[in-house]
Amino acid sequence: MQKDKRQSAFLLRTGIIVAAIVLHQIFLPWWGLVIACLLAGYLTAPMGRSAFLAAFSAAFLTWSLYALYLDLQNDEILSSRMIQLFPLPDVPLLLVPITGLLGGVVGGFACKSGDLFRRFFWKEKARYY
Template identity: 45%
Template sequence: MWPLLLIAILSALVQLFLPWWSIALVAFGVCFWRSRTGWQAFGAGFGGIAVVWFLYALFIHLQTDNILTGRMADLFFKTQAPVLLLLITPLIGGLVGGFAALAGRQLKDAVAAKP
């Protein structure tokens, strides 16, 4: 449970100063350090990043009064439904975080298994 919270907090802070892909480094590092299984690592990485990206997308949606998210949904999906964009955004971020966290856990297993 707390790797998810740690990933969410650290990735929210890191995204203020570094590029978007820095979330992968956070998820990788946290799950290399403190995950028990591959499923737990993937879930923590996916959940931590997806929550942050959803909240940020929702914040932008509310700040711009549906203008930006509506235009982006029209540009990418040819629809005026910003809800689709609010669902796809955390899915993409969550997959990046989940696979990075799983890679961190797998590297930990590989390092520990060396003779």
């Protein structure tokens, strides 16, 4: 039971972060992602200690899925050219997880920072009772 609860909390948290990222990125340059994750980390801190993983997943999914959509609707015309700019195997689809990873890592650390900041203000229940 406990595990299920934690899982759904994690999913909910990830969903909230995805929404925050999309919202910020509509109005801000790419670093809107960082701000969104910082804020979301702060606000969703009570949802558990999974801040990094939740934001990593959220940012990874947002960036890679959007990139994947753009890639597929373009029939990989652009990605098959772009891949040649990098010292990578000639597999255009590789650019999708790379995109996700870039967003995921920076988003994860940003979210964790927001989360930890929130925790400064918390009283540790156990000590006072």
